[in-house]
Amino acid sequence: MNSKASILIVDDETVVRDSLGKWFEEEGYFVETATSAKDALFRLPSQHWDLALVDIKMPGMDGLDLQRKIHEVDSEIIIIIMTGYASVETAVRALKEGAYDYIAKPFDPDDLAHVVRKALEHRKVKEENVRLRQNLEQAQAVELIGQSRPMQKVLESIRTVAPTDTTVLIHGESGTGKELVARGIHNLSPRRFMPLVTIHCGALTETLLESELFGHERGAFTGAQYRKKGKFEIAEGGTVFLDEIADISLKTQTDLLRVLQEKEITRVGGNQVIPVDFRAVAATNKELSGLVKEGTFRADLFYRLDVFGIEVPPLRERKEDIPLLVDHFIRKYARAMSKRFESLSRPALDVLMNYSWPGNVRELENAIERAMVIGREPEIQPADFPLQFTATPNPEAGVTLEDVERGHILRVLESCDWNQTRAAKVLQIDRVTLYNKIKKYGFKKAFSEAS
Amino acid sequence: MRILNLVPVGRVDRAQLTVLAGGLASHLGVACSIHPDGFDPGFAYNPLRGQYHSTEILKGLVRDTPAESWRVLGVTEHDLYIPILTFVFGEAQLEARGALVSLHRLRQEFYGLPADPQLLAQRLLKESIHELGHTLGLRHCADYLCAMSPSHAVERIDIKLAEFCPACVGAMAVL
Numbered sequence: 001m002n003s004k005a006s007i008l009i010v011d012d013e014t015v016v017r018d019s020l021g022k023w024f025e026e027e028g029y030f031v032e033t034a035t036s037a038k039d040a041l042f043r044l045p046s047q048h049w050d051l052a053l054v055d056i057k058m059p060g061m062d063g064l065d066l067q068r069k070i071h072e073v074d075s076e077i078i079i080i081i082m083t084g085y086a087s088v089e090t091a092v093r094a095l096k097e098g099a100y101d102y103i104a105k106p107f108d109p110d111d112l113a114h115v116v117r118k119a120l121e122h123r124k125v126k127e128e129n130v131r132l133r134q135n136l137e138q139a140q141a142v143e144l145i146g147q148s149r150p151m152q153k154v155l156e157s158i159r160t161v162a163p164t165d166t167t168v169l170i171h172g173e174s175g176t177g178k179e180l181v182a183r184g185i186h187n188l189s190p191r192r193f194m195p196l197v198t199i200h201c202g203a204l205t206e207t208l209l210e211s212e213l214f215g216h217e218r219g220a221f222t223g224a225q226y227r228k229k230g231k232f233e234i235a236e237g238g239t240v241f242l243d244e245i246a247d248i249s250l251k252t253q254t255d256l257l258r259v260l261q262e263k264e265i266t267r268v269g270g271n272q273v274i275p276v277d278f279r280a281v282a283a284t285n286k287e288l289s290g291l292v293k294e295g296t297f298r299a300d301l302f303y304r305l306d307v308f309g310i311e312v313p314p315l316r317e318r319k320e321d322i323p324l325l326v327d328h329f330i331r332k333y334a335r336a337m338s339k340r341f342e343s344l345s346r347p348a349l350d351v352l353m354n355y356s357w358p359g360n361v362r363e364l365e366n367a368i369e370r371a372m373v374i375g376r377e378p379e380i381q382p383a384d385f386p387l388q389f390t391a392t393p394n395p396e397a398g399v400t401l402e403d404v405e406r407g408h409i410l411r412v413l414e415s416c417d418w419n420q421t422r423a424a425k426v427l428q429i430d431r432v433t434l435y436n437k438i439k440k441y442g443f444k445k446a447f448s449e450a451s
Numbered sequence: 452m453r454i455l456n457l458v459p460v461g462r463v464d465r466a467q468l469t470v471l472a473g474g475l476a477s478h479l480g481v482a483c484s485i486h487p488d489g490f491d492p493g494f495a496y497n498p499l500r501g502q503y504h505s506t507e508i509l510k511g512l513v514r515d516t517p518a519e520s521w522r523v524l525g526v527t528e529h530d531l532y533i534p535i536l537t538f539v540f541g542e543a544q545l546e547a548r549g550a551l552v553s554l555h556r557l558r559q560e561f562y563g564l565p566a567d568p569q570l571l572a573q574r575l576l577k578e579s580i581h582e583l584g585h586t587l588g589l590r591h592c593a594d595y596l597c598a599m600s601p602s603h604a605v606e607r608i609d610i611k612l613a614e615f616c617p618a619c620v621g622a623m624a625v626l
Contacts, residue, residue: 019533027601028590108537110603
């Protein structure tokens with residue numbers, strides 16, 4: 001029996017309150033009774049109630065009015081209406097106004113037990129649903145990993161701005177995770193159940209970008225065989241993420257400014273004005289203010305975008321986050337590759353901590369993925385990283401470039417079970433070059449196995 | 452010595468009570484004394500419902516029972532009710548002295564089936580142990596085999612055993 005569920009019984013008849021109260025108490029519930037609607041409202045805040053059994057006919061405020069009032073205070077309480085006589089009319093009214101169920105007096109004990117059990121199960125499922133959704137949202141929102149101060153500041157900014165409809169401009173070097181910041185804002189915003197649409201502005205020509213953003217009518221240009229919805233229309237109710245915003249032409253900047261200001265678009269080749277509802281988040285790795293001075297970026301668009309700015313720090317400024325990030329990527333790729341990697345060795349971590357990471361987190365992620373391809377489980381070693389990571393000001397004397405190349409190629413070949421196609425891919429050279437190197441150094445599979 | 456007063460409420464077959472007394476003695480380890488006169492429930496009759504108000508009978512039973520008796524269990528042939536429910540198989544005072552059970556809906560004949568005296572005796576014993584469990588402070592139990600599992604239909608009574616589960620035995624020890 002669910003000993004924790006709490007039930008509030010509201011009835012003006014003493015005999016009903018007493019007998020029902022005792023009955024539910026024997027069933028193992030926590031029970032309190034209220035003599036009137038007013039009394040019930042008075043008891044409501046005293047504790048967390050799972051369910052209220054409310055008599056429909058009471059002097060003063062009746063059961064249906066009380067039901068409304070209870071739901072104003074706590075919309076999650078399940079209300080079951082008790083009626084003196086079963087009438088379709090009252091039942092429909094009760095259910096229409098939000099009651100979970102209704103039950104006619106006197107109750108069959110089996111029916112009463114069943115209705116209450118079913119209602120509480122329904123509530124439990126609802127609560128579980130909310131909890132799982134919250135967990136999922138949190139899991140999605142915390143894709144940004146880092147406990148360093150600069151990263152905490154970013155997370156705080158995300159949490160601050162997410163619930164609003166403010167336009168956000170994210171600035172950060174390439175590979176710092178600007179898209180994850182945008183996703184975090186979307187996932188924590190009221191628009192999270194609507195789409196997040198990303199537009200990589202730098203990847204598209206002016207005409208293509210226009211058609212991507214605003215859509216086009218049939219025949220608008222050569223190849224426009226069908227009418228197409230633009231990203232702003234697709235994102236209806238959600239968020240539009242404009243990545244690499246600095247790379248758009250002045251003409252598109254003008255159109256974009258209009259959309260941001262007027263919240264309406266006109267498809268390419270069309271006349272109809274279409275209202276759109278979206279929240280804009282933009283990102284750039286360039287200094288937009290500098291581009292404004294140069295005259296390649298419109299000042300009014302810059303101010304329209306830069307309402308709330310978030311600066312994503314480069315990895316070299318938050319090196320203390322490297323162990324956490326590494327741990328995350330090892331787990332991610334161990335799952336994807338079905339490998340038993342658990343960690344990286346202390347010297348390997350030192351290598352990563354001493355590197356400057358010009359490519360930021362993206363470079364770190366690639367380095368870990370690559371190391372897990374060529375390294376041996378369960379620990380990543382310094383040798384599993386590209387050479388530039390381990391470059392030191394005073395290189396070891398007597399080691400020639402050829403020695404290094406020879407050793408590295410041999411390691412990669414072994415890790416790929418001597419599959420030359422795979423090894424060439426890891427080494428980022430073509431197969432013929434690899435074949436020539438194998439010949440040059442006299443590698444043989446048998447030689448490797450014997451050694 | 453713990454003595455359980457077994458009181459016929461209205462006319463009840465003595466043999467039925469004797470069998471019950473034996474069952475309770477062996478299952479609960481208590482001595483039973485069967486009241487010679489019985490208790491008249493006429494005052495608790497509700498002509499509109501054709502049933503007897505169980506809470507009222509229970510009050511009267513406890514009032515008339517000597518203070519020194521450990522528990523009192525009324526047994527009746529009448530159909531019992533509490534105002535909010537269509538019927539009850541029995542009723543008990545939580546952590547107090549009185550309990551009451553009805554044979555009315557325990558009989559196979561009530562459901563249009565041939566009489567089964569053995570089954571009836573079993574049901575009566577289980578219901579009696581269940582109600583006495585409430586007087587010992589036990590609430591309903593999720594273990595469907597336990598005597599304290601809720602039984603709002605006769606089929607559920609048949610499934611359960613005439614014994615408390617270990618959790619309920621443990622709970623009783625604490626009380």
